[in-house]
Amino acid sequence: MTTSNILNAVIPLVADLAQDLPERERLRRLLAALRTLLPADAVALLRLDGEWLHPVAIDGLVPDTLGRRFRLAEHPRFAQLLAAGQAMRFAPDSPLPDPYDGLVANHGQTIAHLHVHDCMGCVLQAGGLPWGLLTLDALEPGRFADPASLALLQAFSNLAAATVATAERVHQLAQLARSARAPASGHPAASGEREMLGHSPAMRQLAKDVALVAASDLSVLITGETGTGKELVARAVHAQSGRAGQPLISINCAALPDNLVESELFGHVRGAFTGALSERSGKFEQAHHGTLFLDEVGELSLPVQAKLLRVLQSGQLQRLGSDREHHVDVRVIAATNRDLAEDVRAGRMRADFYHRLNVYPLSVPPLRERDSDVLLLAGYFLEENRSRLQLGGLRLDAGAQSALLTHDWPGNVRELEHLISRAVLKALSRGNTGSAPARGGSRPRIVTLGAHDLWDGGSAREAGTAPAVAASPALPGLAVTDLPAAAPAGLREAVAAYERDLVSASLARHHGSWAAAARELQMDRANLQRLARRLGIRR
Structure with a gap:
């Protein structure tokens, strides 16, 4: 040099x-x-x-x-x-x-x-x-x-x-x-908690929104599909707020029987109901000066919503069976995978309750809109499994990486987590096949996951055709009888030809606009562009 x-x-x-x-x-x-x-x-x-x-x-x-x-x-x-x-x-x-x-x-x-x-x-x-x-x-x-x-x-x-x-x-x-x-708080992973991960534009915007609203005491409504990590977002809001040194109390509203919701939220006095043998504080009082996280808030009944309104408005509550009032200083963060605005129109949720919660909405993007984060998240779960199973190394081969990038992820991040855990066990069960030998140990030093470990019969996912085929029935005017007969070359080639025609036609209708074509095909724009490159389509 x-x-x-x-x-x-x-x-x-x-x-x-x-x-x-x-x-x-x-x-x-x-x-x-x-x-x-x-x-x-x-x-x-x-x-x-x-x-x-x-x-x-x-x-x-x-x-x-x-x-x-x-x-x-x-x-x-x-x-x-x-x-x-x-x-x-x-x-x-x-x-x-x-x-x-x-x-x-x-x-x-x-x-x-x-x-x-x-x-x-x-x-x-x-x-x-x-x-x-x-x-x-x-x-x-x-x-x-x-x-x-x-x-x-x-x-x-x-x-x-x-x-x-x-x-x-x-x-x-x-x-x-x-x-x-919050001087007492440690690293999330060190205390068994996870963190928000992602470098995609959607996650960078979400991180900015979290930092913005965390500095306030506004109520936050977190929406998103199942498995997107809404609780992690709630924890991030709390951790970055002025209440970070105070408790974050979580309650799953969907898991509570109707006859126990009031007791869990507001507490009760002795004798308030059968089995109430002593006085007990509720979640609101336990979260005093801190944050209360209401998960699956859309499952609360209309009577409970009415009683919650008073606490949200004034901080005043009464324990079940008591006339004495308690004042609480609580920030409320709610989460749901339901369309609460539609629930309001259908009469399943009170409009005033919805607007009290929805002061600052945060929408968690589904994994299919975070395509650049898939491998990053996979690496996080791979290292978790490597540590838990005490393996020397855990990696994805090129086929597995491609399969992860082209999957639709209907179950979002939770689906990815479980998929990686299953795949590791499958890879270990086949012994040293596709893995480097250990030094003096029975387990392989490096375990390699292939697409066949991720999915049984995953040839379509390896080819990257599963997401597009899954989306196609939702296209306007498309019926099963519209599908072409299998070409002599085989199913994979026939599906690729069909996809090529479908994407090309959509781009032509929208004068080469990737964004408009992606909306019509109900795909993420980046996924559509990647599919087009694989199919050899140019705008």
């Missing part, structure tokens, strides 16, 4: 420090510059958060790596890098498991060649404290054997730290503000 090459890589990064760049672009340029300086197959930037490391930027690793969360106690290489405090290299024959085994973009290599054979990394400091790690990995042994590589990485780490500090300043201030409001 000549001095000229080093300057060519570093000078643009120095100039970027004064530029107003999006965080993701700034970090992408940082990693790209590092790969021009050092011969790595993959580089990653990870942020330290308590006992966890979060990948915030990657280059050369599979996309689902961004969704993974690495616990330091389970990854000794990361722990050693943090303890060293400076750049260090692991010997190619190091017995310590590498967190990226199987995650380096393989470009056609067999499973036997997916182990990381050479790696090094360094700690990035911010304000005198460790901010995170910068790691480099290679599939070839001895790639970083030159002592100059370690010295170059150590020198580069100072520029990387400056870049990170610039990109993260707003993020750190927000974190400090939240920590000041």
